[in-house]
Amino acid sequence: MPEASNKDNYVVGVDLGGTKILAGVFDASLECVGSAKLSTTAQRGLESVLERIERAVRDTVDEADLGIKQVSAVGIGAPGAVDFDNGTVIFAPNLEGWKDVALKKELEKHLGIPVFVENDGNIAMLGVHVAELKAKPRHAVGIFVGTGIGGGLILNGELHRGFNHTAGEIGHMVIDVNGPKCGCGNRGCFEALASRTAIFQRIKAGIKEGEKTTLTETLGDNLEDLRSGDLRKAIRRGDKFVVKVIEQAAEYIGIGVANLVNIFGPEVVVLGGGVMEALADEMTAVIVKTAKEHAMPGTMKNVEIVASKLGDNAGITGAAVLARRGTK
């Protein structure tokens, strides 16, 4: 493994998602001075994804008018169970089922600088805690709703990784034991009920059952290129079917919040990820109401439920924090 270096003040944070790879260069004050985005195209295989991560890192460095030698380390958030110590992705259902991928080792070979790998939910929560939560709560939970649902726990002011470094897999908390099948093989996981994937499936199934929606007028009957932003526009047009589906997803998120508040007693619950970025105005009130209804009396007192303002940048910000800490 290449040695960590303190000579340069730049780090790169990478958010490896099921759909896209986002990379950003951060300076010593954790300002993002350049970024790049590529599609993941996980179906093309592991080598292709590794090559694209490398390209995203090099592109963002170039974008910031820097050379790779001025970057002291790279942090990466990956969508699945990660062994932080050796930088292996143990299992990533949203990356065509990656298993035991030595991401750190492979990328260090490609890039020639130290690489640190962490679960994407953990890293996004680390980013939010360091860059956004000014009050530095001792205990906080992050729920990141995108292609899947990732989570991150801050306990006693530190990222909680747990015994196998796999803590924070809140997306696979079973909430509806007889519910829809999840990518992990179980039924009724949080992610199978309230992720973008679940929301889109429910909309497509509804259309097949004859539900009327303005989405088909703008995107065609197959809803090609459907994005979270289209749902926001449909709701603002008064689309009752989309309103209903989004309210239902918000209720599931509210139940997820209540479960986590009952179990951990956080001071702050952060809602983030692409779905929340697009639909926070539409969903937050229902989430808060449902969470309050489902949490035990006393557990919610003075607990804040907030939508993250970092949005899609939470992941790269946290990855930059990880890279910075790794080089210290």
Place this chain on the structure above:
Amino acid sequence: MPEASNKDNYVVGVDLGGTKILAGVFDASLECVGSAKLSTTAQRGLESVLERIERAVRDTVDEADLGIKQVSAVGIGAPGAVDFDNGTVIFAPNLEGWKDVALKKELEKHLGIPVFVENDGNIAMLGVHVAELKAKPRHAVGIFVGTGIGGGLILNGELHRGFNHTAGEIGHMVIDVNGPKCGCGNRGCFEALASRTAIFQRIKAGIKEGEKTTLTETLGDNLEDLRSGDLRKAIRRGDKFVVKVIEQAAEYIGIGVANLVNIFGPEVVVLGGGVMEALADEMTAVIVKTAKEHAMPGTMKNVEIVASKLGDNAGITGAAVLARRGTK
């Protein structure tokens, strides 16, 4: 409040349950040197329960040939959300809906020695961690299945209380959003699916629907005085209906274990409480199998799932630890 004293080496631990009050005197080496048990009879009202707790404490001290002046403090585990700092029971659904009961203050008035109050699940887990888990795992979860389901989290070797001191309310984690109604008002809580109350309800409902069971032969059609031990005996007699109900409860507990492992990443999961004490041999294999099926790959590696040997004494042991710490 009376001053804490170090002069005497005895403390009393009390486990205040929905059905019974258990009290034990513990010496300096955390040996139980006397115990007493009374029914709670919560339906008689708050004053009656307070008087019975006091009586249980005095009875157990007398049982150990001691006087109350030789006891330096009392620890109490209460079944609900507890504010540890001021010793108030915020809400206890299994105590006829107690709300904001100043248990510490009231009992100190009655007993004249310092009293420390904690949630019963937290305190049982503290007892197990201090007295039973020799390896002192950094992160551990306790699931205590009795009248309800209580939980306790050990984080970095310490009891995790959370922001409002209400962490560990795992019994109200929703697992089946369309499931049976829970005492807390929600549907499909862990406790409404797998507690003794839930198991007994399922058995009684089955009998009404015409299920055949040997339980009615020994206890009559109304199953008066049904206890967890009767279920164990029925299973050993080959009672297929009881086997099915207990397997189903064990599956729910397995899903609960998987949720907590996915979210929190403990090293050890402890199963305790009256139901586990009576039925550990019958339930543990199904719990472990279901948990492994539902946990994400990698999260269960080297994680132990163990039935507590402290059984019903976990609560009073942890309460004694709390009392001891409180007087230091």
